Amino acid sequence: MSTTQTGFQTEIEFELPKGYVDEAGALHRRGTMRLATAADEILPLRDPRVQQNEAYLAVIVLARVVTRLGSLTEVHTGxxxxxxxxxLAYLQRLYEKFNASDDIEPELSSEKQWAAGGKTLRRITAVGEA
Known part of the structure; x- marks a missing residue:
């Protein structure tokens, strides 16, 4: 795992539930994902494969941010x-969790968490609401 000088994590290691089986039959389960940049999310939108099928966006973005998978020399869309x-679902959830901003949600009081059954509540202020 890598961290910046300011202390936030820039890479995370993972282990796939099943693993990728390459052409030679080798199983690859452990890998590394880096934080996404704005370009990682914007540039794939220009790709014709995404324009034909929006679901392909996840494939391209993950191929950009998964930096290592087992002993593979390259992680590409294939x-x-x-x-x-x-x-795939595991990597999508990991991506969402890892790239979520911790600064967006303020800490909730224990009373509000308790009232929500112990779960964190997400509060979005409506336009015009103070």
């Missing part, structure tokens, strides 16, 4: 396309 559905 690798992501051939993941088992459960592994």
């Amino acid at each position: 690798v992501i396309e051939n993941l088992y559905a459960s592994d």
Whole structure:
């Protein structure tokens, strides 16, 4: 795992639930994902594959941010396309969690968390609401 001088994490290690099986039959489960940049989310929108099928956006973005998978020399869209559905879903959830901003949600008081059944509440202020 890598961190910046300011202390936030820039990479995270993971282990796929099932793993990617390459052409030689080797199983690859452990990998590394880096934080996404704005370009990682914007540039794939220009890709014709995304314009034809919006679902392909996840494939391209993950191929950009997954920096290592097992002993593969490169993680490209073909690798992501051939993941088992459960592994793709796992990487999508990891991406969302890892790239979520911790600064957006203020800490909730324990009373508000308790009132929500112990779960964190997300509060979005409506336009015109103070």
